[in-house]
Amino acid sequence: MRLLVLNPNTTQAMTDAVSAQIRALAGPAVCVEGLTAAAGCAVIDSAQSFAIGAAAALDSLQHYLRISAEKADGILLACFGDPGLHGLRAISPVPVRALAEAAIEAALASPGKFAILTCGPQWVPLLDACVEACGATARYAGCLALPVNGAALLREPAAYAPALLALSRAAADAGAAQLIMGGAAFAGLQIEIDPRLRRIDPVAAATQALLAPRA
Structure with missing residues (x-):
């Protein structure tokens, strides 16, 4: 194949x-x-x-x-x-x-609300619209974004690890049970997230x- x-x-x-x-x-x-x-x-x-x-x-x-x-x-x-x-x-x-469509489908196949963690605040309204187009708004706990884009994360992933962990905790506090790692820049990165959350890898x-x- x-x-x-x-x-x-x-x-x-x-x-x-x-x-x-x-x-x-x-x-x-x-x-x-x-x-x-x-x-x-x-x-x-x-x-x-x-x-x-x-x-x-x-x-x-x-x-x-x-x-x-x-x-x-x-x-x-x-x-x-x-x-x-x-x-x-x-x-x-x-x-x-x-990536987004497949990740949202995976989230809907498991119990609990999902949140999206992404890079760049300008992505938030775009991803809100993507979730709505997938008919998943009722299961959506929101989108949280780093203040930088995916290119910055790729350059220095370790520098943003504390901020990503903090955002994942905010997602769990907001009622999410699942967290979609929303960006190709996350591919292959070992990012620590709140243990209350089930991680959803869009590439997978x-x-x-x-x-x-x-x-």
Whole structure:
């Protein structure tokens, strides 16, 4: 089986981190190919860059479908918030799964409310809208964000560990039983969270969805 990791921003390190995590999860029988947007934003952290990322994702997949000799069996959109997801599904000949959608589905499959932990305060309204689009508002305890974007977290993950732990405690205090690690920048990072919370890893959730037997 071949999976394509489609990163709608231009930061190769994020593509590599998500791809490495999928390889570890899926095992040697699955070939994982990374595709980073050739143009657009280095990091998606606002409504404007979200729209740019959605267009970049579509352009990337169109180019891939034109030139790739060996096509993927499934595609993972590697940006939490899922920019361009519906457009990708409209043109893709194979299943497309995305981080936020898969993580929210995983949260809804377990008891208790869920919260989202993310990078960058401008993501909060975007993710609130994503939760609403998934029909999960009744189970949603809110979104908590670091004051920096995912690129900053990638550069110095240890520096933000205390703040992430504090945010997770705030999520538990607000009634959450589950915490979605909302961002590709979290891929592969060992982040301590409040022990009252069940951690939901979006990369793992989306990978499991892609590898699940199809009806």
